Amino acid sequence: MNHRPAEEASWSRRFAGTGHRLTAQRRVIMRHLAGIRRYLTARELHARLARSHPRMGLATVYRTLEMLRELDLVASTPRGAGEAAYLYCAGDHHHHAVCTRCGRVDDxxxxxxxxxxxxxxxxxxxxxxxxxxxxxGVCARCS
Amino acid sequence: MNHRPAEEASWSRRFAGTGHRLTAQRRVIMRHLAGIRRYLTARELHARLARSHPRMGLATVYRTLEMLRELDLVASTPRGAGEAAYLYCAGDHHHHAVCTRCGRVDDxxxxxxxxxxxxxxxxxxxxxxxxxxxxxGVCARCS
DNA sequence: AGTACTATCGAGAATGATTCTCGATAGGTG
DNA sequence: CACCTATCGAGAATCATTCTCGATAGTACT
Incomplete structure (x- = not known):
């Protein structure tokens, strides 16, 4: 869960440009996503934040993820049973290599x-x- | 809505191999998909078949599409509001070029x-x- | 062709992800 | 510091998909 101030400055600046408010909830969600290299569903993210932020609503997680997707700050992919999973994905255009064993994502x-x-x-x-x-496929660590 | 006997023979043979029954509903769904070069959702397909087959149930369409996907006879892609869309896609492995104007799909x-x-x-x-x-992108006909 | 076995069907209920509603809260601007 | 209103949380509503179950119809075997 590394917290990189440089990256944080990057997306917090992007918020200002769009007129969206940089609320505490959005900061928490964005920090968590930026610090993890795997796809998470809205429910998974909500569960992970439940300890540190018990009052965070599930609807807020959905709303925030949708907004981040529109801003191209996260990418989404469909998962098994009709769920969408999200991945931090700022910066230049690239693709993803997903390990089918550990779920780690490489750019x-x-x-x-x-x-x-x-x-x-x-x-x-x-x-x-x-x-x-x-x-x-299978990443280097899992081979 | 072209009906190609050669292709029909191909997938009807595949049914026999898997032990699945080649029912009237499955034949109708498969024929319709094979004759159209665009992604269709389960609802869209059900609506299209409503005229000629008013007693076809929506659940049957979902079940059949899921089975066809497992047999690699159709491909699926997520569409806008959490819907899945299906495309006839038998034969060797290939990719799809989807026109964003008319929806036509080229292999x-x-x-x-x-x-x-x-x-x-x-x-x-x-x-x-x-x-x-x-x-x-935009296909030749739409340019 | 006739019969039996059971996969599949249709209709509607159930499920589960996502979105909406609305009164309360808290960014951001002046 | 105060005001305006975007955003929040909680729960209801929506919507795609799956499940349930009695009825129907492929398929194998006579």
Missing amino acids: VPCRSLPGFERMLSSSYQFRLTEHQLEFY | VPCRSLPGFERMLSSSYQFRLTEHQLEFY
Whole structure:
């Protein structure tokens, strides 16, 4: 649960720009997410914060995660039974390698995708605007 | 809504192998999916079949889509408000290019991914087992 | 073809994730 | 420091999906 002041300054600045208030709840949620390299559902996050912040409402967690997603500060992925899971994901565009054993997530830079883009453009006349890529496998620690 | 006997033979054979019964409802659902190149939610599919098959139950549509997904005959992707959308997707492994205007889906062969796999293996010591890739953009017809 | 066995079906209830409602609270601005 | 109002917490409401159960219809075997 490392707390990096530099990163915190980065997203707290982003809040100011959008007119959103930097409340205590949002700070707590953002700090927790930034300090953990795995996907968490709203319920899991709420449970983790229950000890230190017993009055934090589940609706607040959902609202905050949705807002962070809109600000591109977190990424979301669907999990098993119709649940969405969230991951801190600020900064430049990249992809994720998720370990299927321990759940740890590594960031993977977005290289060679231009190759796909060229192929889509030439062979399919498809103008690429967005893409979503997720890797699953076994990380170095679990091998 | 083209009905291709060759493809139908292909997935009807797959049913037999798994011990699942090839019921009238499953045939109707499979035919409809195979004849349309776009993602459909369970509700949308149920609504489309309502005219020709008024007695088709929504639960049957959900059950069938889930089974088809397990058999790798359809792919699913999350849509806006927590809904899952399904696409006919039999045959070899490939990816999808989804037009954000008309919703049409083109199949894209799975090339150059070995490049990603090599990078993950060498730089991250990550052994890739699965991946999920979806393209979004504007197709040739909509440009 | 006829029969038996049981997977599957339809309808509606149940479940569970997410969102909404509303009075209370607390950022942020002047 | 006070005001304005975005945000909060608690619980109700919503909505996609799954479950329950008696009825139906594939499939295997005669």
